[in-house]
Amino acid sequence: MAQVAAKATSEIRQYARGRSAENPFMTAEAQGIRIRHRGHVPQIHPTAYVAATATLVGDVRVGPRSRVMYGAVLDAEGSRIEVGEAAVICENAVLRGSAVAGDQPVLVDDHVFVGPHATLLGCEVGRCVYVATAATVLQCARLGAGSVVAVGGLVHARTVLPDEYFVPPHTVALDAPVRLLAPGDPGLAEAIARVGFAQVAFGVDAEWTDRISRYEHIAEVRVDEFGTHTDDQVLHPGYSG
Helix, strand or coil, X not given: CHHHHHHHHHHHHHHHCCCCCCCCCCCCCCEEEEEEECCECCEECCCCEEEEEEEEECCEEECCXXXXXXXXXXXXXXXXXXXXXXXXXXXXXXXXCECEXXXXXXXXXXXXXXXXXXXXXXXXXXXXXXXXXXXXXXXXXXXXXXXXXXXXXXXXXXXXXXXXCEECCCCEEECCCCEXXXXXXXXXXXXXXXXXXXXXXXXXXXCCCCHHHHHHHHHHHHHHHHHHHHHCEECCCCCCC
16 A cells, blocks of 8 residues: 555656646656856747757857757857747757857847758858758858858858858858859869968967868867866756846
């Protein structure tokens, strides 16, 4: 009898944590994995949905009716991430801010769609932009309202897309005014070298041709930046401070 009573008590406690007799499954925590970083706590609008396995780190703000899906990572680092109203961040997308080469937030306006496995680094995305699956937008780039970065497209650092501009699949967009280069274009390497990506993203001045020094410095910058996560605190599900 004592065992039966103990089992009944356990079941009642489980139901109180999100189960019911009609539905024996736990309700997913709709605020994701939230992590306090550098003193900042992610903020989620009450009407937004953040999937249980999405991770929000630091000064991240998710706006009304926005959706952040499973496996997405929004990491503000020393900057911030702002997601506007009715924006969709799909599965396994990565949004990362940075402050190692100046303040580089990720600013996502209203009604933006960010596809699965897309990457947004320190960039600004205007309203109603469509960033497709596996597309990448690099530091200090700006995407005008209604622009599209198709599947596998790359918008390089400091590039500015006009409103309603289309970057075709697996194409590189560079500069302002923007120009497009296909992956096999013989001038692509030289064009990317002129962007000065290491300086823009990491504050590293090593020459394009000095690969060993260049990437050693970049790794050291990231080691220092990511080292600040040793003091991170994972917030409990009910945290509302």
